[in-house]
Amino acid sequence: MRRPRSEPASGNLFEAEAPRPLADRLRPTSLADVIGQDHLLGPDGPIRRMVESRTLSSLILWGPPGTGKTTIARLLAHETELHFESLSAIQGGVADLRRVFDAARERRAMGKGTLLFVDEIHRFNRAQQDAFLPVMEDGTIVLIGATTENPSFELNGAILSRSQVFVLKALDDGTLSVLLERAEAHVGRPLPLTDDAREALRGLAGGDGRYLLNLVEQVYTVRSGRALDVEAMGQVLTRRLPSHDKAGDGHYDLLSAFHKSLRGSDVHAAHYYAARMVVAGESPEAIFRRLACAASEDVGMADPQAMVQVITAWQAFERIGWPEGRLFLAQAISYVATAPKSNASYMAFEAATGLARETSHVPPPLNILNAPTKLMKELGYHSGYRYDHDYPDAYAGQEFFPEEARRGGTPELYRPNERGFERDIRKRLDYWAAQKASRRSS
Template identity: 40%
Template sequence: MTPFSTEDVVEKAPLAWRLRPQNLEEFLGQRHLLSPGKPLRVMIEGDMVRSVIFYGPPGTGKTCLAHIIASKTQALFIGLSAVAAGKKDLIEVLEMANKRWREGARTLLFIDEIHRFNKIQQETLLPAVEQGQIILIGASTENPYFALVPGLRSRAQVFPFHPLSEEDLVTLLKRALDRFYPDIKVEEEALDLLARLSSGDGRKALNSLEVGITMVSEAHNPKLTAQVVTEVFQKSIPYDTQLHYDAISAFIKSMRGSDPDATLFWLAFMLEGGEDPLYIARRILIAASEDVGLADPAAIILAGTAYQGVKEIGLPEGALLLAQAALYVATAPKSNCSYVALRKAQEEVKERGDIQIPPHLRDSSSYTKRGKYLYPHEFPHHFVEQEYMPQLRLFYQPSDQGREARIKERLKKLWKERYG
């Protein structure tokens, strides 16, 4: 627990650390937040920052902006990392901030990776933030609407950070070369490739540049080429919590929309990102019921079999089972009539409250006087018309899709008044 140091960083520090912007003029990206006249910029320049949460992907400037605020504020600036700090560290800071608050002094507390605090640690902050004893700046790569307790979200304004554009990344890379590697020759194509492969992550771009320069620096005529960048850069999917929800949503909607290619694309995306295969299998099973339903009853059977198969054999072979089940659901005829019917029935039960089961439908062990129950198998075609509900309601309305069309025709013959 120490205030951020304003001393120069050591020469051996990572390039991304050495190139941190010192003021808003050097800061790249986030123009939607920091262009002249924007609320956040006005607050920073006027030393009027209130409790905020900076939320966005890694390498987009959240911590850098906190350092800039530290250099401009007259408040005591204290930085904590939620990865290393415990509840004891947090309470120590809050007690000091409370004492300063009573003396009329301000304390600005920056918590990096704040989403890593558990619920108790997050709620420990609430009274101090509520009363203004601390000005909280939290940085998070996770969506605060999932990662932070509601009380903390309501007391701090959320500012979303976006990935850096390729133009901003090229500017950042050229700045690094001019300042620290003026003697290294670099192909323009190499910078463009590096910016594209960095996926909006400034830290990744600078780290990869540093590795590339290390590789070529011993050469007689050092030059960073696109080939070197390709060798250095290890491309991976930044699969975080938000992508977990977004990717599964895209996958489900692609199956529902009967697009087999998009279904496979998002399945591959999730698998390459390290998604739990059983989670994917469960979502395919749900889609088989919710979006296909009785239009093709085989869908839920195949999806259930795929789930059990993946559970038994795991990856990588289980990916084939997921692909087969997902493609079946995507290409099957669609009907959500079962889903809609269940929702209607549930609403009816909630609205009616006290429901009496008709006497002829009650358990045979009941001592209550029972009416005459008509046993369907004793009648032609194993069907007899009788009341099965306290009050007649129409919940299930089959579609004309797939096998459900045949179900619809059968119901018309059995229940002429209801489905005719």
């Protein structure tokens, strides 16, 4: 495949003859050749419309590795006739930015625009990101930033307000199949794999086109008269580490999927996401913390034992450790996922917080306040208080809310449902409400 038109050919003969990775040799030479991102680059895609109207603005390309962010940036520079500059936020600093900006200003003075591609832009700190603002504002550069992290959390709001964020998708199985076919056409012979091994190879890529082509290169090194099956291919390939950045979105995405599986009572999915995190090297404490949150927020008083189970399993894990510790983790996951669910306690505190904000200036009723001094007794503190244990069922039916907080009736903040233990709590609350009503009327 010919060299992409957005890359100038090297003037060094030896460099031109040097071996290049298959992923580099297969780089698309036009936006039409980029696969897997039709929602952005297809006939009705927003990036395609920008190119056709010659109104390219600064962009943030957010997506997983190997989805074409660098390639798209290079081709955008070519198709809009902008000078292409590239920086890596991992290796570059303020001095590199100044050099690029100065060159872009000189170029602009001669009527030539500059597209600056910044890979891993989220690695720049806030002060470094601020350096982009003036040159974006006055049109010195068109910024194309690439990131695998959520821009909302990692990029300055000022940069986001001057850019459009586009999300790139991981390559699906069909797109990866097309990529394999392109590789075979370029090499000139089919991959020596069985159909099952070919499918497994696409699965190993995890939606990463660059990684898939790296695997293809390894497979092509095998000189065998027969097609490799899955087991034989596994012996040839190096193992791909699970995709899970403990400091980035992968970490929070899996924790979110885990928590929602617990909440949704899908014990199978809960075990799956917990196992993915363990395989990826996640701290077991992080998983137990999420279990404890779910045991309170989503199970709550529907089964108060859920919290006991989680904390007990957590303590057992800390005492015994791996590998036996996985037994305690598994038990806690099973318990929380299959427990009856109620968020009534959580919602009660949310409602109470709202009411507290509205009535924070209101003192509690005097009768439920202690009167440690003579003056306080004279002012009515503790006067009329009824000691609940002196009454049947240890319930006196007195009022604890200040008057301003119970306009329209005593607030019912905690509303248990009919699931699990909360069914019994509901009966108690209804009984006490009836007792209070009868004592008021008597």
